[in-house]
Amino acid sequence: MITRLLVRGMLAGLLAGLLAAVFAYAVGEPQIERAIALEEAAAAGPGAPAGGGGHSHAGAPAEDHSHAGTSGGGHSHGEGALVSRGGQRFGLFLALALYGVALGGLFALVYAAVRGRAGPRSAPVLAAVLAATAFATVVLVPFLKYPANPPAVGDPETINQRTVLYLVAVAIGILAAAAGTAAHRLAAGSDPALRWAAAGAATLLPVAAAWIFLPEIAEVPAGFPADLLWDFRIASLGTQAVFWLGVGTLFALAVRERTTAPPAPAPA
Numbered sequence: 001m002i003t004r005l006l007v008r009g010m011l012a013g014l015l016a017g018l019l020a021a022v023f024a025y026a027v028g029e030p031q032i033e034r035a036i037a038l039e040e041a042a043a044a045g046p047g048a049p050a051g052g053g054g055h056s057h058a059g060a061p062a063e064d065h066s067h068a069g070t071s072g073g074g075h076s077h078g079e080g081a082l083v084s085r086g087g088q089r090f091g092l093f094l095a096l097a098l099y100g101v102a103l104g105g106l107f108a109l110v111y112a113a114v115r116g117r118a119g120p121r122s123a124p125v126l127a128a129v130l131a132a133t134a135f136a137t138v139v140l141v142p143f144l145k146y147p148a149n150p151p152a153v154g155d156p157e158t159i160n161q162r163t164v165l166y167l168v169a170v171a172i173g174i175l176a177a178a179a180g181t182a183a184h185r186l187a188a189g190s191d192p193a194l195r196w197a198a199a200g201a202a203t204l205l206p207v208a209a210a211w212i213f214l215p216e217i218a219e220v221p222a223g224f225p226a227d228l229l230w231d232f233r234i235a236s237l238g239t240q241a242v243f244w245l246g247v248g249t250l251f252a253l254a255v256r257e258r259t260t261a262p263p264a265p266a267p268a
Contacts, residue, residue: 005108008254009247013104014097016246021096023242025089028235034228035150100243107134107247111255118181124252131248133177139240141173141207142166145214148236150228154219162217172210176203 111130119126146166154162180203187195220229 002109002112005112005255006105009104009106009108009111009251010101011104012247012250012254013100013102013107015100015250016104016243017096017098017100018093019246020100020239020243021093024096024235024239025092027238028232031150031228031232031235034225035153035232038224038228039151096243100247103243104247104251107131107251111251118185123255127252127255128248131244131251134247135241135244137173137177138170139237139244141176141210142169143233143237143240145169145211146217147233149220150232153221153224153229158217158219165214165217169210169214172206176206179203179206 107130111127114130115123115126119129146162146169180199183202184195184199187198190198
């Protein structure tokens with residue numbers, strides 16, 4: 001049974017990853033193009049055209065494309081790039097497909113662990129709730145504190161610090177979901193409104209603490225187009241939303257109970 005769930009989860013993740021890659025390519029790639037053009041123009045020095053010599057990166061918009069900034073120390077994105085533009089586009093789809101397979105398998109294992117112990121009894125509803133919880137904990141909570149940045153934003157010397165802080169935010173999101181679930185179960189004998197209030201408070205407390213105590217990272221250079229920054233971050237969040245919506249929907253369809261019609265009565 002676990003093996004079948006694992007296979008279904010990996011297949012759901014693969015398809016969801018490809019759907020997310022299509023969204024990232026259609027919505028995120030133009031924003032990355034614009035950001036890299038700005039980076040190249042800044043690296044070339046004052047008076048250089050901000051023309052279309054830039055190319056897109058292979059990663060999904062959900063990744064933090066932090067480069068050397070606008071101080072002239074940025075690296076080149078010109079024709080000397082190690083990976084061709086076509087290779088980068090293929091890498092986008094390949095990376096999100098592999099990402100989907102890995103997370104889809106992990107999602108199936110979590111589903112198998114909590115089924116019958118927590119959450120809704122309906123298999124499709126449980127799959128949808130788990131997908132929504134995963135999006136909230138591992139995507140939305142970290143995004144609210146440390147949103148993704150396009151190329152030309154970020155100091156390369158702080159990349160390790162930013163990576164650690166992002167992972168800490170992910171861990172806090174998972175902790176918040178676990179605390180909310182535990183509070184809901186502990187208040188099982190009380191009024192439903194009180195149970196949900198306890199679960200909400202237990203969930204929001206670690207998130208609020210993280211928002212207050214985790215350090216800020218403000219590396220957006222002065223004069224960077226606000227519309228580009230906003231569009232890139234929306235594309236990043238949208239890519240993850242498409243992925244988890246796809247995982248939840250496809251896995252729910254895969255585990256739904258198949259009912260069979262009762263046999264017709266034999267003729268008299």
